[in-house]
């Protein structure tokens with residue numbers, strides 16, 4: 001039977017970069033069936049709901065989802081749909097690789113870092129959100145469980161082993177956030193001890209920010225909690241040329257959602273300016289997840305050649321072409 005993939009085109013630049021990725025998958029000979037569903041602002045406008053039941057059902061049924069960025073309205077009592085999806089499907093691991101591509105305007109050349117972000121707990125658990133009636137006080141709860149910390153640490157070390165990586169850096173703030181980050185560090189250390197073949201480093205998150213900028217070659221796999229992982233992965237995107245270069249996979253036991261790290265980029269939406277590489281790389285992660293490594297490699301090589309030769313690249317890559325021209329340049333190489 002054909003692999004069915006749920007596709008959420010998303011908001012802002014979402015539809016244009018998802019279309020790009022789908023055209024490239026088709027050009028590479030992938031014989032998938034796509035089930036298109038809505039979420040985010042598009043869904044709100046069409047159905048009155050940010051996350052319609054039909055979308056949830058499709059994600060559950062097909063197990064594999066390719067997703068564009070979603071706009072979450074600020075305030076107005078809306079919970080982030082991304083956070084909701086990650087919690088609902090227990091997508092506990094957020095895998096965000098950044099790799100240097102020759103020809104970008106990035107300051108570094110040999111970056112190859114994977115951030116493994118715990119995706120359901122910590123400051124983003126959504127628990128205990130209270131704003132006092134007069135608006136003068138606000139609080140939220142951060143929750144880390146032993147089980148959650150253990151699962152993400154095992155995931156990071158297993159990934160390191162599988163991909164022949166040398167080192168895992170545990171990033172934390174256990175000196176200040178003694179209970180939550182403290183438990184995370186304690187459990188991550190226990191897991192690290194089970195993987196003597198892989199070097200382990202520990203780093204406090206603020207120092208990690210400095211070191212990522214000064215000496216990024218020290219990093220290989222990073223494992224960290226939700227909020228730190230969110231911030232560090234955008235920093236890592238900056239090392240390889242920006243958010244247009246950064247994909248992410250949200251992995252759980254029963255479902256996986258592949259997407260860009262960035263948001264809906266309202267400042268450039270509808271102008272054919274977005275760099276679709278982030279979502280193309282996310283679709284490459286999806287192919288690898290499906291055991292289609294050869295096709296993934298072919299697409300990666302085509303993208304790398306477009307960027308290296310500067311043939312029809314987008315503005316953020318130093319070119320002066322649009323999303324559709326870039327896509328065409330990749331397709332010609334396939």
Ligand code: NAI
Nearest residue numbers: 069070071072243244261262263264265267268274275316
């Ligand atoms: P953003 O990531 O959308 O944009 C930040 C900056 O990066 C902007 O200048 C944008 O033009 C640029 N940029 C992003 N992607 C690009 C691409 N592919 N090519 C070229 N330039 C690119 O962050 P922002 O503006 O803070 O958030 C906008 C909306 O996106 C918000 O509603 C936010 O909630 C949502 N968001 C959704 C995410 C998701 O669905 N996974 C993740 C992050 C934000």
Ligand code: MG
Nearest residue numbers: 230231234261
């Ligand atoms: Mg983010």
